[in-house]
Amino acid sequence: MSRIGKLPIKIPANVNVTNDDSTLVVKGQFGTLEQPIPKILGVEQIDGNLIVSLKDETRTNRSLHGLYRTLINNMVIGVSEQFSLTLILQGVGYRANVQGTTLVLNLGFSHPVNINVPETILVEVVQNTTINIKACDKEQLGLFAAEIRSWRPPEPYKGKGILYSGEQILRKAGKSGKK
Known part of the structure; x- marks a missing residue:
């Protein structure tokens, strides 16, 4: 499991996150960002935190786990703070x-x-x-x-x-x- 990928992402109060099957949409006071999510990753919202989970454990999937967690974190920070x-x-x-x-x-x-x-x-x-x-x-x-x-x-x-x-x-x- 990726060390970065398993960290939760804290969602600020002014940010709205919606998750379709393949796309994550983050809306905040500075704009709206979209990111397609691969099928090997699952994104769920629990108690004001986003958790990126991995469905299949291989070397490339673990690297994608950390990458997409960082991309989603940058989206949340970008729409809330710029x-x-x-x-x-x-x-x-x-x-x-x-x-x-x-x-x-x-x-x-x-x-x-x-x-x-x-x-x-x-x-x-x-x-x-x-x-x-x-x-x-x-x-x-x-x-x-x-x-x-x-x-x-x-x-x-x-x-x-x-x-x-x-x-x-x-x-x-x-x-x-x-x-």
Whole structure:
């Protein structure tokens, strides 16, 4: 039995969970998320907790047990609290702003970079160089942040680029001069 899979998931008061045969739907104040559940797993709600149970004990089923328990836990946390990420633009002249549903980045290219923001994601720009991203779906949040970061990943010589908050860039020495 998976150690993570057997842990119960506490359901907050403002979250509603419904379970069909193959789909789990979680509704909260920040949105609604759906997750298809394999037939080898059973999800039951007991005393304000969700318990993910395994019907057949094999190696791959045990790994799916822990995976789906974590996915369901992330759904519950997302619709009740929301996930957030902070990106920092580090470099001379790097700026960001939001125009409607488009994130406009000036990253030293000859043209501004326009990225369409999905409707389930909230983007806020603070002081032109800090981008706060919030969403209830952790997977979509990470994919969108990675898409933004892919335009200017941090480079190891000067440390310029788009960094996650709290990220440390290992710096290289560069060229050593003549001696």
